[in-house]
Amino acid sequence: MKTVYAVLLSLAFGVVIAGTLRSETAQLRGTGDLGIVIERATGSVLIVDTTEHRVLNRVEGLGDLSHASAVFSRDERYAFVFGRDGGLTKIDILTGRIARRVVQAGNSIGGAISDDGTLIAVSNYEPGGVRVFDTETLDAVADISAKWDGGLSKTIGLVDAPGRRFVFTLWDAGETWIADFSAGVQPVITKLKGVGDRPYDALITPDGRHYITGLYGEDGLTAFDLWQDPPKPHRILRDYGRGEAKLPVYKMPHLEGWALAGDRFVLPAVGHHEVLFVDARTFEEVARTKVHGQPVFAVARPDGRQVWVNFAHPLNDTLQVIDTPTGKVIREWKPGPAVLHMEFAPRGHNVWVSVRDAGVVQIYDARTFEKKAEIPAKSPSGIFFTARAHRTGL
Amino acid sequence: MKTVYAVLLSLAFGVVIAGTLRSETAQLRGTGDLGIVIERATGSVLIVDTTEHRVLNRVEGLGDLSHASAVFSRDERYAFVFGRDGGLTKIDILTGRIARRVVQAGNSIGGAISDDGTLIAVSNYEPGGVRVFDTETLDAVADISAKWDGGLSKTIGLVDAPGRRFVFTLWDAGETWIADFSAGVQPVITKLKGVGDRPYDALITPDGRHYITGLYGEDGLTAFDLWQDPPKPHRILRDYGRGEAKLPVYKMPHLEGWALAGDRFVLPAVGHHEVLFVDARTFEEVARTKVHGQPVFAVARPDGRQVWVNFAHPLNDTLQVIDTPTGKVIREWKPGPAVLHMEFAPRGHNVWVSVRDAGVVQIYDARTFEKKAEIPAKSPSGIFFTARAHRTGL
Numbered sequence: 001m002k003t004v005y006a007v008l009l010s011l012a013f014g015v016v017i018a019g020t021l022r023s024e025t026a027q028l029r030g031t032g033d034l035g036i037v038i039e040r041a042t043g044s045v046l047i048v049d050t051t052e053h054r055v056l057n058r059v060e061g062l063g064d065l066s067h068a069s070a071v072f073s074r075d076e077r078y079a080f081v082f083g084r085d086g087g088l089t090k091i092d093i094l095t096g097r098i099a100r101r102v103v104q105a106g107n108s109i110g111g112a113i114s115d116d117g118t119l120i121a122v123s124n125y126e127p128g129g130v131r132v133f134d135t136e137t138l139d140a141v142a143d144i145s146a147k148w149d150g151g152l153s154k155t156i157g158l159v160d161a162p163g164r165r166f167v168f169t170l171w172d173a174g175e176t177w178i179a180d181f182s183a184g185v186q187p188v189i190t191k192l193k194g195v196g197d198r199p200y201d202a203l204i205t206p207d208g209r210h211y212i213t214g215l216y217g218e219d220g221l222t223a224f225d226l227w228q229d230p231p232k233p234h235r236i237l238r239d240y241g242r243g244e245a246k247l248p249v250y251k252m253p254h255l256e257g258w259a260l261a262g263d264r265f266v267l268p269a270v271g272h273h274e275v276l277f278v279d280a281r282t283f284e285e286v287a288r289t290k291v292h293g294q295p296v297f298a299v300a301r302p303d304g305r306q307v308w309v310n311f312a313h314p315l316n317d318t319l320q321v322i323d324t325p326t327g328k329v330i331r332e333w334k335p336g337p338a339v340l341h342m343e344f345a346p347r348g349h350n351v352w353v354s355v356r357d358a359g360v361v362q363i364y365d366a367r368t369f370e371k372k373a374e375i376p377a378k379s380p381s382g383i384f385f386t387a388r389a390h391r392t393g394l
Numbered sequence: 395m396k397t398v399y400a401v402l403l404s405l406a407f408g409v410v411i412a413g414t415l416r417s418e419t420a421q422l423r424g425t426g427d428l429g430i431v432i433e434r435a436t437g438s439v440l441i442v443d444t445t446e447h448r449v450l451n452r453v454e455g456l457g458d459l460s461h462a463s464a465v466f467s468r469d470e471r472y473a474f475v476f477g478r479d480g481g482l483t484k485i486d487i488l489t490g491r492i493a494r495r496v497v498q499a500g501n502s503i504g505g506a507i508s509d510d511g512t513l514i515a516v517s518n519y520e521p522g523g524v525r526v527f528d529t530e531t532l533d534a535v536a537d538i539s540a541k542w543d544g545g546l547s548k549t550i551g552l553v554d555a556p557g558r559r560f561v562f563t564l565w566d567a568g569e570t571w572i573a574d575f576s577a578g579v580q581p582v583i584t585k586l587k588g589v590g591d592r593p594y595d596a597l598i599t600p601d602g603r604h605y606i607t608g609l610y611g612e613d614g615l616t617a618f619d620l621w622q623d624p625p626k627p628h629r630i631l632r633d634y635g636r637g638e639a640k641l642p643v644y645k646m647p648h649l650e651g652w653a654l655a656g657d658r659f660v661l662p663a664v665g666h667h668e669v670l671f672v673d674a675r676t677f678e679e680v681a682r683t684k685v686h687g688q689p690v691f692a693v694a695r696p697d698g699r700q701v702w703v704n705f706a707h708p709l710n711d712t713l714q715v716i717d718t719p720t721g722k723v724i725r726e727w728k729p730g731p732a733v734l735h736m737e738f739a740p741r742g743h744n745v746w747v748s749v750r751d752a753g754v755v756q757i758y759d760a761r762t763f764e765k766k767a768e769i770p771a772k773s774p775s776g777i778f779f780t781a782r783a784h785r786t787g788l
Contacts, residue, residue: 030467033511075423075424076425077424162696162743163743207696208697227699262601280657301556302786325621346468347785
């Protein structure tokens with residue numbers, strides 16, 4: 001009898017304790033201060049708490065996460081991770097489990113979520129085009145083949161734009177397409193020609209107005225003002241690129257790295273050891289800062305007062321911080337081998353830095369540069385915070 | 395024996411069921427798509443789901459909520475509601491309960507949360523000054539008396555600024571103070587003089603750089619560039635105000651209503667039936683649009699392409715929408731009596747509108763103007779979505 005009581009009581013208490021842990025510790029919490037860290041070598045993702053600077057969970061089984069990126073559901077509960085192998089994985093960041101997963105293509109490069117949070121789009125190299133899924137179920141909604149004279153084009157630079165639209169660019173065809181889903185799940189496609197030779201990446205400005213494409217095959221970038229109807233290609237920064245000398249470029253800079261600092265965009269030069277400042281209205285270059293190496297990301301602190309810069313191999317052990325009003329480098333240090341990515345807290349008090357070959361993510365006070373904490377991670381690369389859910393073009 | 399089993403089993407199952415309900419149905423969810431609606435007449439607040447367009451809870455007992463406003467914790471779980479009677483209430487939006495509440499002054503007007511999410515500040519008329527609290531416990535952290543030659547000044551225009559700072563202005567003294575908490579809980583206070591005659595409200599630009607104060611006693615506004623050290627007062631828009639005629643002003647417009655639309659701020663004129671467009675770099679007026687009445691809020695859709703405007707009594711049954719590139723009113727309709735406030739979804743696909751005397755909150759598609767849903771509410775006024783947690787100066 002005593003045994004029966006003990007078993008049942010421990011069962012009861014066990015349930016109470018498990019229930020308490022599950023709802024209070026593991027799950028009952030806001031999601032505005034969470035994020036994920038891509039562990040590229042192991043195909044896993046860490047779920048992190050940016051208030052307490054700790055790891056909540058590791059989620060495994062995401063496939064090839066080289067060049068992986070992520071977006072978030074509008075309730076900030078789910079992360080959608082785009083793998084290089086065509087895998088699209090929906091992670092429940094509250095439970096630390098994979099909610100859904102599809103392998104939707106053979107080779108893909110990033111994605112986007114519609115402004116109303118209902119559609120997720122993935123940019124594919126193979127087969128060339130964009131596939132669109134329901135964010136709830138990951139069921140296929142639309143399949144946009146990037147057909148042109150030469151067959152199917154690889155697609156790059158996929159972003160969300162206001163009005164339930166996606167914008168992306170065809171590498172082979174040199175065209176930018178707008179897929180407008182405002183009327184439902186059958187998109188209206190607008191095809192814009194004259195982008196240039198081998199567009200390799202693109203970005204949209206934070207207000208969703210200007211779509212800007214980098215060119216691998218020639219210098220300069222191509223901008224479209226999406227408020228125009230129809231938008232016309234406009235060549236900007238004609239010197240931007242590898243230039244006549246065709247310098248060796250270790251890594252073409254990410255255009256997502258363009259940052260709005262006050263009334264100027266800050267962007268990494270291609271091949272050169274420079275960061276460019278560009279007037280946000282005219283898209284003309286207004287200043288340049290010499291930096292340590294070939295910049296990969298130039299990320300503005302959310303108040304625009306400083307810009308943090310990391311570099312391509314073999315100088316990728318270093319970070320520099322530029323004061324934007326003066327354009328001067330005011331701080332430089334070596335966080336460790338292979339500094340891959342930086343993500344600021346949404347109001348900019350902290351910044352998280354992935355140092356791949358040291359196996360850590362470092363957390364800095366973004367004003368004093370003091371290192372506040374370090375989190376172990378397996379070959380960490382991209383860092384993405386849930387606050388991205390509320391922003392256009394990320 | 396059977397009874398013992400039954401009791402213990404039902405106890406065990408009871409715990410399981412209660413635990414499941416509590417964590418799965420009532421609470422386990424992301425918080426990025428939630429918000430609150432102030433019900434001013436009844437001292438209550440609705441917690442709303444902006445994805446499903448429904449009310450999750452009503453929270454009562456918040457005191458005098460006329461002119462109430464709110465900010466959110468950085469995890470987007472808690473709302474801090476500032477009442478007119480000095481009440482500061484921390485609401486757990488997941489459980490729908492009051493987590494903490496203090497009555498911290500006799501008469502107060504708004505507050506702010508520090509960029510790191512740890513401090514909450516309240517602006518008080520009586521006794522004049524700013525009180526600062528720990529966001530976790532609502533324990534008092536600092537008490538900044540607004541002492542000047544004339545005694546204690548009422549304080550207005552309290553905002554957060556980057557670097558764990560708060561900025562506010564002394565109505566009686568005509569001074570703006572910066573309280574810098576970057577070194578801990580003992581603030582370093584910088585006092586800026588020369589603001590002007592009876593500053594009545596202020597705002598900070600979305601990047602946290604410019605602090606702009608409206609003046610009741612004279613025309614024009616006073617701007618400080620917080621990147622300057624020390625910041626100097628700079629009079630802008632010298633014609634902004636009631637003007638020589640001293641027109642009757644039914645309601646001084648809220649300066650928080652200033653909206654960044656592309657590269658221009660949009661602001662309600664004082665007394666006149668006009669909305670002003672101001673260059674965001676020079677703070678010079680560049681355009682004006684005639685509108686239906688005295689504007690109260692001019693709120694830009696997050697992409698800046700359109701601005702929604704509501705009006706003061708007795709013309710407060712109407713909404714107008716302005717196309718920002720052309721400055722033309724492109725839509726006008728009457729949602730109902732006493733249209734008090736508008737809040738856009740963070741990426742702008744929807745907008746929520748409180749219609750006080752109809753007892754409803756209306757939800758519109760922000761592009762087609764189609765009414766998607768209507769939620770009953772008791773005298774609704776301010777609407778605040780959790781996405782504000784990630785933005786400066788709200």
